[in-house]
Amino acid sequence: MGFFLETLFGGLMAGMLYSLIALGFVLIFKASGVFNFAQGAMVLFAALAMARFAEWIPAWTGIESKLLANLLAFVVSIGVMIVVAWLIERLVLGKLVNQEGITLLMATLGITYFLDGAGQTIFGSDIYKIDIGMPKDPIFLMENTFEGGILLSKEDMFAALIAAALVALLTLFFQKTGTGRALRAVADDHQAAQSIGIPLKRIWVIVWSVAGFVALVAGMIWGSKLGVQFSLSLVALKALPVVILGGLTSVPGAIIGGLIIGVGEKLSEIYLGPMLGGGIEIWFAYVLALVFLLVRPQGLFGEKIIDRV
Numbered sequence: 374m375g376f377f378l379e380t381l382f383g384g385l386m387a388g389m390l391y392s393l394i395a396l397g398f399v400l401i402f403k404a405s406g407v408f409n410f411a412q413g414a415m416v417l418f419a420a421l422a423m424a425r426f427a428e429w430i431p432a433w434t435g436i437e438s439k440l441l442a443n444l445l446a447f448v449v450s451i452g453v454m455i456v457v458a459w460l461i462e463r464l465v466l467g468k469l470v471n472q473e474g475i476t477l478l479m480a481t482l483g484i485t486y487f488l489d490g491a492g493q494t495i496f497g498s499d500i501y502k503i504d505i506g507m508p509k510d511p512i513f514l515m516e517n518t519f520e521g522g523i524l525l526s527k528e529d530m531f532a533a534l535i536a537a538a539l540v541a542l543l544t545l546f547f548q549k550t551g552t553g554r555a556l557r558a559v560a561d562d563h564q565a566a567q568s569i570g571i572p573l574k575r576i577w578v579i580v581w582s583v584a585g586f587v588a589l590v591a592g593m594i595w596g597s598k599l600g601v602q603f604s605l606s607l608v609a610l611k612a613l614p615v616v617i618l619g620g621l622t623s624v625p626g627a628i629i630g631g632l633i634i635g636v637g638e639k640l641s642e643i644y645l646g647p648m649l650g651g652g653i654e655i656w657f658a659y660v661l662a663l664v665f666l667l668v669r670p671q672g673l674f675g676e677k678i679i680d681r682v
Contacts, residue, residue: 378515379523380639386526386533388635393536393591394612395619395627396543397584402621404559404580406474407466410481413609414488415585417601418457420592421492422450424501424601443505447589454585457488462578489606498603503596507531532594539590540628543583547624556580614662620672629673634658 394416401409426446436442465480508527515523547553558566559576567573595605615634619626634657642654665672 379525380643381636382523382525383529384636384639385632386529386635387639388632389533389536389540389628390591390594390631391612391615391635392628392631393539393587393594394609395615395631396540396624397587397591398612398616399619399621399624399627400543400580400584400587402616403624404556405466405577407477407481408474408621409584410478411461411484411488412584412588412612413606414485414492415454415457415588416592416595416609417603417606418488418492418592419450419454419585419589420503420596420601420605421496421501422453423447423589423593424503424596425496426450427503428501439504440506447593450589451586454589455582458581458585459578461581462574466577467574485606489603501596501601503593503601505593505597507597528598532598535590535594539587540624543587544624546583552579611658614658616672617662618665618672620674623672623674626672626674634661637661 394412397412397415398409401407401412423446426449427443430436430445430449431442434445436445461484465484466477469477469480508531510527511524512527512530513524547557555566555571555576556579558569558571559573566576591609592601592605595608599605599608611634612631615630616627617630618633619628619630638654638657641657646653
């Protein structure tokens with residue numbers, strides 16, 4: 374039982390990180406109808422910015438405090454992601470309003486490759502380290518309940534708590550602020566929102582900026598765990614099955630979908646891997662997403678679209 378709980382908790386913590394990346398997909402799709410394949414590239418670009426500015430700022434300013442240097446690097450990286458969001462809306466998506474979905478999809482693919490190339494050009498292509506002070510040591514819980522206790526990673530626990538706090542903060546932002554309500558109005562009906570004076574272009578820049586901020590936090594967490602390398606954009610693609618499972622238009626769906634996939638892939642790897650030869654953790658999420666596409670294509674919490682003629 375102790376080993377099962379250890380695996381379960383590990384899956385839940387991984388699922389929170391998947392949910393964090395999936396939120397970027399959901400936010401942009403809800404506000405603009407664009408399925409943003411560039412979200413993985415945004416995670417990588419943001420992580421590269423954070424890692425490099427954390428190195429450059431002490432050299433430029435002479436600051437010796439690592440905490441202060443990381444804080445300044447975080448603020449500068451947020452500014453960089455806001456500028457990236459503004460440029461994407463201004464130069465690309467703003468020119469493609471009311472275009473076919475395939476056109477917008479190809480545009481986000483182009484943005485993906487541009488951000489990958491720009492990241493290498495500006496920040497370099499080595500593997501970089503992000504040290505944001507998360508403890509690396511494991512911790513034992515419930516030692517009096519289970520023999521040997523339950524082994525958990527402190528880093529994973531802190532990462533899951535950060536992800537959960539950000540999800541809660543975004544939920545409050547959407548529910549309690551005027552800008553959040555405007556974003557929800559745009560998500561429900563673009564034309565109706567525009568007719569009552571909500572500026573779509575400003576809203577889209579805000580959405581992409583929020584998605585950039587989410588990408589930065591996700592990139593910092595994954596970069597702290599794995600190092601900042603170009604495989605991070607592939608890790609971010611694990612969020613695609615999450616949004617398919619939870620629903621493209623549902624923020625709660627992104628959270629629940631991430632938890633289901635995080636737990637499912639951990640448990641299946643441990644308990645089914647020995648029988649099926651291992652490697653289940655690599656393809657489990659995508660097979661589950663394929664099943665949902667066949668059975669319930671709108672996802673668990675997505676809106677079912679019915680066309681009447």
